[in-house]
Amino acid sequence: MPNTKASLLQDLKHTYDGLKPNPIRVFDAEASSTPGVVKLTLGEPDFNVPQHIKRAAIDSINNDESHYGPSNGWPKLRQAATGFLKDRYNLDYNPDSELVVTVGATEALHSCLDAVLNPGDKVLMPSPTFSLYDQLIRINGGIPVYINTEATGFVLTPDQLKAAIAEEGPRVKAILLNFPSNPTGVTYNKEQVAAIAAVVADTDIVVISDEIYSELTYGSKHASFAAALPEQTLLINGVSKSHAMTGWRIGFIAGPADLMKRVALAHAFNVTVASNPAMAGATEALATEAGREDSEAMKAEYIKRRDYVVAEMTKMGFAIPEPNGAFYVFAKIPTGCIQDDTEFCYDLLRKNKLAVIAGSGFGPGGEAHVRISYAASMATLQEAMKRLGAYVAANKH
Ligand SMILES: Cc1ncc(COP(=O)(O)O)c(C=O)c1O
Structure with a gap:
């Protein structure tokens, strides 16, 4: 295999120079090499994709839907998505001019x-916030604040928002x-x-509202930012979390x-269009009664897990x-334990073979916290809580 010419590497796109791979994935990969480890690391639903959604994708393949779709997504899926936003959050969007289907929420961002x-x-x-945002802002030429x-x-x-807008000046876009x-739940x-909308309404700032976990809201109904300030909001959602x-x-x-x-142009130049079988599956997920029921069943299960994890960790002193949403618990490390969250996570992994994510990777305010994903089976969570309890009992001074 050839090596890249060294001098050529000196002057490639500089926005990538300091960027590192996602620390969550790096730690998860390290943890995976520990024999017998229990991992509560990744933000991935542990459910299988419901059968009727799989069938819709298989039908799409068998029907030879194998050519490029329209860049903004197939009309049926755009209608399913705007219908979903109307039914669930009372939002009004025109499927022809106000909605674009993307390759996951990541491409949407x-x-x-x-x-x-x-x-x-x-x-x-x-902050703390989803760690990918920082890198996505930087590679698009922006400065994360x-x-x-x-x-x-x-x-x-x-008040926090007003102060930040005043401090950061006119370059806030x-x-x-x-x-x-994600990560606080x-x-x-x-x-x-x-x-928040009232503060933004007095400015020319665009709100990008990532509501990918909206269907996993426990307690009161999800209130979309787009309902409060539609003319300044780019709303992001999708089926990654709601339908596993x-x-x-x-x-x-x-x-x-x-x-x-403009967003549609960026999307078209970035990826052309999402894939046909996946769009067929997503149409089934968003347009049908069965699809709505899938989310409800998963949500009921997450609530049980959340209640269990919160009760156990509170007893331990977190x-x-x-x-009230997503599938994360963001917990302050008990006093008496190691307070450096990265050190805490490595020590816990080494001694009790439990992998959780250090909070400081999610930005200011995350220090001395850990993020636990409860998108795992109840049996896994029970074992994890046993290990965490044993670790805290043995290592609290
Ligand atoms: C807040 C948030 N936004 C976006 C994403 C990415 O979603 P997708 O898999 O649809 O790209 C994630 C995934 O973990 C997330 O937590």
Whole structure:
């Protein structure tokens, strides 16, 4: 195999120079090489894709749907997605001009940032937040700016946002929100959304609202940011989490037509179009009653797991803000244990063969916390809690 010419590497695209692979995946790979490890690391539903969705994708293959679809996605899927947004969150979007089907929420994020940012523009993010955002903002020429929300229960307040906008000045082009949140599991209620929207409405800032976990909201109904401020919002959703379809790679973006024209261009230049069998499966997931029921059944299971994990970890001395969505618990390490979260995670892995994610990788406010994904079977969670309890009992000073 040839080596790359060394001098050629010196002047390639500089935005990639300091970028590293996702630390969650790096730690997960390391943990995987520990024999007998129990992992609560990745944000992946552990359910299988429901049978009727698989059948729709298989039919698409058997029907020779093997040519390029329209760049924005097949009309049937766009209608299914806008219908889903209407039924579930009372949002009104035109499937022909206001919705684009993407290759997962990741491509949706990328295409939104690509369409919106000029080099040097700033993107505000309540922190801790999904670690991929930082890199996606940077590769699209932007500058990530974190707003630490640890003191306010991991919810961005209007005062924090106003202060950040005033401090960061006119280069603030976008705000990247995510709720229910990865990594905290915290979500925003309608009043909290309205309060943030009122601040943004006085500006020309674009809100990119990643609501990929909206169907996994426990307690009160999910309140979409797009309902509060449709004219400034690019809404991201998809079937990865709601239907355990992470590997199928289908997401979508909805927003006002003029903005979506640009986003659609970015999407078309990035990926052309999503794949036909995956789009057929996603149509089945979003358009049918059975598809809605799938999400409900998974959600009921997640609630049981969440309640179990929160109760067990609280007994051990972890402090946990109420997780009302997604499938994560973001827990403050008990006093008396190692407070450096990375060291804590490696020590726990070494001594008790349990892998959880260090909080500081999610940005300011994550220090001395760990993220636990409860997208795992009850038996796995029980074993994990046994190991965690034993570790804390033996290592708390
Ligand atoms: C907040 C958030 N946004 C986006 C994604 C990526 O979603 P997708 O698999 O649809 O690209 C994830 C996956 O973990 C996530 O947690």
